[in-house]
């Protein structure tokens with residue numbers, strides 16, 4: 001098995017945290033995104049989407065999506081469950097994880113990729129080049145502000161994002177909030193519940209992954 005990673009990128013970190021929570025180690029290959037190694041023919045032969053993470057199984061099958069990779073490890077290594085244990089938990093974890101991805105992760109990405117000088121012409125990850133649109137960066141910042149408020153309300157009533165148990169929804173939310181902080185969009189002072197949760201999940205050893 002081979003895990004294609006990049007230590008500085010949020011999406012592969014999602015998988016690294018998931019693996020750390022389960023106590024799994026996988027042989028890892030670093031892909032140098034700063035020097036566009038993901039766009040080389042050699043890497044595109046591994047993942048035509050030209051993104052990390054990617055996981056290559058021993059039989060040659062490749063899984064080219066962070067959550068797809070998590071689904072695989074949850075199935076072969078069910079303990080501790082990070083995608084819900086009961087039917088209800090599984091449904092709630094899946095909905096929260098998607099919500100955080102759509103309204104949080106994609107919003108930060110919109111804000112960051114449409115304004116960072118080093119990403120000119122690379123406003124979206126993937127094999128095609130797209131120009132930056134400054135208005136999308138502005139919209140992204142507004143969406144991130146709404147996301148922070150929404151998560152603060154949710155975490156006022158729930159210990160973790162999807163309920164009383166830590167799950168992959170917390171992992172997606174953690175990499176999203178840390179990505180926002182890196183994009184100079186810190187958690188607002190008044191979001192005390194979101195801050196409480198962020199300190200709590202950041203203190204888990206897996207957060208260092």
Ligand SMILES: N[C@@H](CCC(=O)N[C@@H](CS)C(=O)NCC(=O)O)C(=O)O
Pocket residue numbers: 009010011012033038049050051052053064065066067122124125126
């Ligand atoms: N399908 C992927 C997308 C992952 C993704 O967007 N990865 C980013 C790093 S966080 C990437 O590889 N970017 C390459 C680029 O910007 O060209 C997933 O969610 O796993």
